[in-house]
Amino acid sequence: MSFKDLQLNRPILRAVAEAGYENPTLVQEKTIPLVLKKKDVIVSAQTGTGKTAAFALPIIQQLFDTQDTVKGGKKIKALIISPTRELAIQIENDFKTYSAYTNLRTAVVFGGISIDPQKEILKKGIDILIATPGRLLDLHKQDVVNLDYIQTLVLDEADLMLDMGFIDDVKKIERLCTKEKQILLFSATIPYKVEQLASSILKDPQRIEVSPNASTSKNINQFLYYVPKKNKIELVLHLLRDNIKGSIIIFRRTKFGVDKLEQTLLKNKYKAVSLHGDKSQSERQIALEQFKNKEAHILIATDVAARGIDIDNLNAVINFDLPNLPETYVHRIGRTARAGSTGSAYSFCSADEKVYVQAIQQLIHLQIEVIEDHPYPLDPKAKKEIHKTPGKSKHRKGRKSEASKKKKKRWY
Structure with missing residues (x-):
């Protein structure tokens, strides 16, 4: 299958070709048609399977028709939530690569740096926002982010997001978006808590599993x-x-x-x-x-x-x-x-x-x-190592020193 077979338009195909991609990966083949049909999707795929393009390409395609909105009048139509700053920056780079021949505007916001430059970018109007949960909610509280026009919400690396304690933030962000939105959930693994989240916010989702959890490359x-x-x-x-x-x-x-x-x-x-x-x-x-x-x-x-x-x-x-x-x-x-x-x-x-x-x-x-042939082999009978503080304690466990006893005031 080629990218042309996925019904993507010429500006996107040109950008993808210039980025050096000839054929879609399995996760892209399976996901892109469902996203273009406005379905909610749960995708289980490891990093390195091309999943960013699996949601970025159809989102750019869907927004392409409304891209010529006047400057300053742009509304955030697609929101991608990422657990870490590095991943958010990488997703933004991918979106900018794939949308090079469109007028769509993309921005990324995350904590750990000054909030003011991010506010300035958002005030100018953007189509696609990539964000970490905490910074997004901060900006929303300050009325800088308007989520009333979201058409597509993407939760990337959902299992890590929940491991990092973002479950309440994610649910709050989902509630702040429009009810009619499409939700795409991507996760390396689908543990019970991800299943619970998916069942509470997705509508009749299509499931895609590429390289299941147990797989490791033969290479x-x-x-x-x-x-x-x-x-x-x-x-x-x-x-x-x-x-x-x-x-x-x-x-x-x-x-x-x-x-x-x-x-x-x-x-x-x-x-x-x-x-x-x-x-x-x-x-x-x-x-x-x-x-x-x-x-x-x-x-x-x-x-x-x-x-x-x-x-x-x-x-x-x-x-x-x-x-x-x-x-x-x-x-x-x-x-x-x-x-x-x-x-x-x-x-x-x-x-x-x-x-x-x-x-x-x-x-x-x-x-x-x-590999047994190395200079530091472990004794097969070695027991679990218990960390002890260096040096022995002067006092037996549970006993106070004489000085401590003298200082202590009795309450009776």
Whole structure:
């Protein structure tokens, strides 16, 4: 099938061709005709399957006929809600690419930066708005955003949005839009809470499932290293020296862990940058640009910061900390081996993470290859590590010191 077969108009086909896309992906083939028929849709698809174009192209097509509204008179007709700033910026870039030969105006709003420039853009009038939930509601409270003309509402990465605690915000935004709107819900996975949300706000939705949750690309070589927690940093340095080259994303569970690993890699003369929620928007954008431009070869990130980021030609993913949700593993490693290329995924498992390996292997229906020949093997009998504060306590648990007893005033 070609994009012409999807009944898209010439300006869109021209923009898509110039962007280098010849044929639609499976999720685009299935989704675009339903969106053009004004159906509500639930799409389960991993990042990298082309889902942004699956909603962007039909939305641009639907708005094309009303694009010549006088300047300043434009109303927001399409609203795309995104959980993270990085993903929102990426969606805006895609919309601008695909609408290059139309007069449609697109804008993006998100927190972490000044609200005033965003107000100025909105006051000029736009057709398509991409927003994170918190900033959108702030702007609505200040009467800068009018949602009375919304024709299409898109909830992107719905599972992550709910994991981040945006459920009430999403429901509020849906209520602020017109009742007649079309709703498109996109999610990497469809857990129970996403099903609940969908059943409460969508009308008779069509379901599309592309690359189900359990799938991992056959082009990804997956390796598992059992290693004590205290030796993970040494192992990553060993692999970077001898095995892993090119562009690499390393996933850590915490912001503190991301910072600690970045400092270690920089000390060892690796070009590394990092992404996590405590960094300012400008810091995050600079880090991402450096990684995309190959100024840095290693990006260290938490799952939330890296969700939805599209990076071409990624050679490897390292799971420094294994995720507690097996679907997150699928999502992480799916960032490499895109568009028919090959890639590798390296996972480090300490004694307390073995339970995660079982869940991951059950989900992907695959026994991950264990690499035993490395300098920091884990003792098979090793028990879960318990974190103790350095040094022993002077007092037995539950006992007060003599000094403390003397100071304490009796109430009786």
